[in-house]
Amino acid sequence: MAVATIASLAITVPPIAPHAIIEDVSEYFLAPENEQLLSLPVVEDGRPVGVVSRYQMMNVFLKRYGRELHGRKPVATLMSRTPLLIAAEQPLEDASRYVTGNMRFPITEDFIIVHDDRYVGVGVVLDLLKAMEQQLAGRSRQLAKAYSELKSSQSQLVQSEKMASLGQMVAGVAHEINTPLGYVHNNIELFVEHQRQQAAALDGYALLLRLIEAGDSSAEVLAQQLERVRQMHAELGDGAETEALLGDTLYGIGQIAELVTSLKNFSRVDRTTTDDVDINECLETTLKIAHNSLKHHVTVIRQYGDIPLVNGMPSKLNQVFLNLITNAAQAIEQQGRLLLRTYAENDYLHVVIEDSGKGIPAAVLPKIFDPFFTTKPVGQGTGLGLAISYRIIQEHGGDIRVASREGVGTRFVIRLPLPRSGAVTLAAAS
Amino acid sequence: MSKPTLLFVDDEERILRSLTPLFRADYRVLSTTDAHQALNWLREEPVHVVISDQRMPVMLGAELLRQAREIAPAAMRILLTGYSDLEAAIAAVNDGEIYRYLNKPWNTQELKHTVNQAAQIGLHLADAYRHIAAPAVRRPVNVLVIEGDADSPLSLRHIIGEQCDTECTLHWADSLDQAMEMIMHKDIGVVVTDLRVNDQDAGAAVKALKRYRPHVVTVVVTRFQDNHTLIDLINQGQIYRFLPKPVSRGLLSRSMQAALQHHRLLRASPQLAARHTVEAPAETATKRLPTQLASFINRLRGLSHASG
Numbered sequence: 224m225a226v227a228t229i230a231s232l233a234i235t236v237p238p239i240a241p242h243a244i245i246e247d248v249s250e251y252f253l254a255p256e257n258e259q260l261l262s263l264p265v266v267e268d269g270r271p272v273g274v275v276s277r278y279q280m281m282n283v284f285l286k287r288y289g290r291e292l293h294g295r296k297p298v299a300t301l302m303s304r305t306p307l308l309i310a311a312e313q314p315l316e317d318a319s320r321y322v323t324g325n326m327r328f329p330i331t332e333d334f335i336i337v338h339d340d341r342y343v344g345v346g347v348v349l350d351l352l353k354a355m356e357q358q359l360a361g362r363s364r365q366l367a368k369a370y371s372e373l374k375s376s377q378s379q380l381v382q383s384e385k386m387a388s389l390g391q392m393v394a395g396v397a398h399e400i401n402t403p404l405g406y407v408h409n410n411i412e413l414f415v416e417h418q419r420q421q422a423a424a425l426d427g428y429a430l431l432l433r434l435i436e437a438g439d440s441s442a443e444v445l446a447q448q449l450e451r452v453r454q455m456h457a458e459l460g461d462g463a464e465t466e467a468l469l470g471d472t473l474y475g476i477g478q479i480a481e482l483v484t485s486l487k488n489f490s491r492v493d494r495t496t497t498d499d500v501d502i503n504e505c506l507e508t509t510l511k512i513a514h515n516s517l518k519h520h521v522t523v524i525r526q527y528g529d530i531p532l533v534n535g536m537p538s539k540l541n542q543v544f545l546n547l548i549t550n551a552a553q554a555i556e557q558q559g560r561l562l563l564r565t566y567a568e569n570d571y572l573h574v575v576i577e578d579s580g581k582g583i584p585a586a587v588l589p590k591i592f593d594p595f596f597t598t599k600p601v602g603q604g605t606g607l608g609l610a611i612s613y614r615i616i617q618e619h620g621g622d623i624r625v626a627s628r629e630g631v632g633t634r635f636v637i638r639l640p641l642p643r644s645g646a647v648t649l650a651a652a653s
Numbered sequence: 654m655s656k657p658t659l660l661f662v663d664d665e666e667r668i669l670r671s672l673t674p675l676f677r678a679d680y681r682v683l684s685t686t687d688a689h690q691a692l693n694w695l696r697e698e699p700v701h702v703v704i705s706d707q708r709m710p711v712m713l714g715a716e717l718l719r720q721a722r723e724i725a726p727a728a729m730r731i732l733l734t735g736y737s738d739l740e741a742a743i744a745a746v747n748d749g750e751i752y753r754y755l756n757k758p759w760n761t762q763e764l765k766h767t768v769n770q771a772a773q774i775g776l777h778l779a780d781a782y783r784h785i786a787a788p789a790v791r792r793p794v795n796v797l798v799i800e801g802d803a804d805s806p807l808s809l810r811h812i813i814g815e816q817c818d819t820e821c822t823l824h825w826a827d828s829l830d831q832a833m834e835m836i837m838h839k840d841i842g843v844v845v846t847d848l849r850v851n852d853q854d855a856g857a858a859v860k861a862l863k864r865y866r867p868h869v870v871t872v873v874v875t876r877f878q879d880n881h882t883l884i885d886l887i888n889q890g891q892i893y894r895f896l897p898k899p900v901s902r903g904l905l906s907r908s909m910q911a912a913l914q915h916h917r918l919l920r921a922s923p924q925l926a927a928r929h930t931v932e933a934p935a936e937t938a939t940k941r942l943p944t945q946l947a948s949f950i951n952r953l954r955g956l957s958h959a960s961g
Contacts, residue, residue: 402757406665406671409671409758412761464674518710519708519709
């Protein structure tokens with residue numbers, strides 16, 4: 224949108240010459256087309272030299288003999304020689320600032336609009352105020368629109384953060400599945416091959432049996448078949464290896480099944496409403512999901528207490544736990560430990576997630592729950608993970624606190640309100 | 654002749670147990686979950702192919718293969734991983750200088766085929782490595798930089814030009830067409846290219862080049878990062894280095910030195926080029942080639958037949 228300039232307010236009043244007679248000027252003021260004007264411009268050779276106002280005219284005519292004494296004098300003797308000049312190309316906003324800064328009160332004059340110092344027209348203060356008001360209204364509409372856009376893009380961001388962490392998690396788990404899938408598939412192929420050899424050996428035995436039963440084969444034929452069978456049997460091995468491979472296969476399928484169950488438990492997309500949640504179970508599920516980022520360098524210490532179920536949204540709480548656990552895994556650069564502790568105390572369920580990682584600098588600590596705050600390189604974190612976690616815990620009526628020391632580690636403590644009713648079911652501690 | 658030796662390294666012993674019976678009939682199979690044990694074997698035994706997992710607790714696969722390269726340069730190196738992270742693939746090229754990047758779960762036939770191929774090359778070259786000496790004659794190598802936007806002072810042409818003195822002669826091309834002409838008429842030893850040159854995909858040309866001119870060493874410098882593309886460039890293009898943009902002068906300079914050296918080695922001992930035998934690109938990919946590229950590939954093929 225082009226910026227509105229003061230030119231848009233110009234009223235092209237025919238200017239008066241400095242030598243015009245005051246009495247004639249008073250006639251101009253009475254003309255209907257000039258009714259809205261407080262003053263008339265005085266212009267010489269196209270350049271404004273002054274301004275004469277109704278107010279000044281009244282001063283003349285209201286005095287006794289004023290008209291007789293001054294009426295025939297040129298307007299130059301009466302006019303103000305310091306009119307308010309504003310360049311036509313000035314944006315409304317700048318002009319308004321200038322006018323309000325320089326206009327005398329009460330307002331008795333209009334301002335003169337010039338272009339390259341030459342007269343263009345007259346502007347009325349009230350028009351300027353109206354125009355400004357319109358502009359402001361337009362701005363506030365824009366602001367409101369921008370605000371609503373921002374809000375929707377924020378919810379998109381929250382969604383995309385969720386998708387990003389979900390995507391990361393799914394990728395991690397998918398890769399985790401690739402290893403057992405690799406050997407399970409291979410073992411079954413080996414087994415199929417083994418099965419084929421076994422079947423061939425059995426066929427060999429069957430033939431040998433038939434030859435013996437028929438009784439009409441030569442000793443040489445029998446010996447040949449016997450040797451063939453012996454060889455096939457030898458190639459089969461003693462079966463111990465096949466058994467081991469099948470054992471591995473079952474184990475691998477168990478691994479895959481476990482991962483898939485964790486994924487399902489973790490997301491619980493089917494449940495958007497609240498539910499009775501076993502937090503210890505949530506932590507276990509999340510650990511499985513995060514296994515990929517923990518397994519090589521983090522020792523997990525579980526100190527789960529006998530805790531009651533809490534009312535909440537499992538998938539959202541899991542999101543918080545996954546966020547804190549993966550942050551912890553990233554904070555631990557070499558080898559380290561991750562402590563997960565749960566206990567109930569003073570109407571609250573406490574979840575402690577503590578790592579022996581590099582810690583968060585004191586200067587950064589107050590900002591970690593701020594949206595978009597991230598210490599990760601651009602593109603590697605949305606800076607929303609902890610902000611969203613914070614909000615989720617708030618939605619659950621709880622709070623989340625952090626303590627950290629550089630080089631020692633970081634501790635997050637989540638508190639969730641315990642249900643008030645006496646009918647509290649105890650969750651089995653893992 | 655005794656059986657060639659394979660060395661499998663994976664932190665999941667079930668993988669090792671599963672792979673061993675596949676190869677036992679034709680190979681001597683060594684396998685371990687311990688990267689240090691693997692390195693010890695490389696020091697003490699003749700190993701023809703090392704097949705390593707990437708994510709292992711003690712040492713990443715790319716690092717293991719980097720050390721393997723120093724200890725037993727003749728052994729062919731293959732990465733077999735269930736994780737497809739870009740960083741691993743980049744390290745596998747630049748540090749491990751791998752022959753193939755294979756994914757878990759693997760296709761048994763393909764795995765066997767690849768390992769057999771690698772073992773043949775490894776066996777064939779085991780002797781050659783005993784007689785290889787660093788090439789002494791330092792004839793300047795023709796370096797071709799293919800880059801669309803070359804005006805910036807940060808352009809590769811500029812940076813490499815500064816570093817090329819007696820070691821190399823710099824040539825450059827603004828488009829793939831121009832690059833193809835250059836390759837047909839100049840004896841180019843090292844190609845430095847982006848994957849996108851004026852919105853054209855240089856991948857297929859890079860792959861074809863390695864296929865028909867195995868002694869040409871390729872350095873890819875690109876902003877375009879996609880794991881599958883990179884894996885294809887390894888398996889089908891045997892690129893020598895993959896440098897993500899923006900690239901530091903130091904890294905580019907080190908990579909150029911290594912590429913020049915490697916090219917000289919391939920020139921001095923042409924049989925070593927077998928190490929970079931490429932996998933044939935998928936059928937569908939070759940069918941979709943633009944005509945001018947297809948004709949370039951035909952010309953390359955013709956020339957390589959004529960000279961070979």
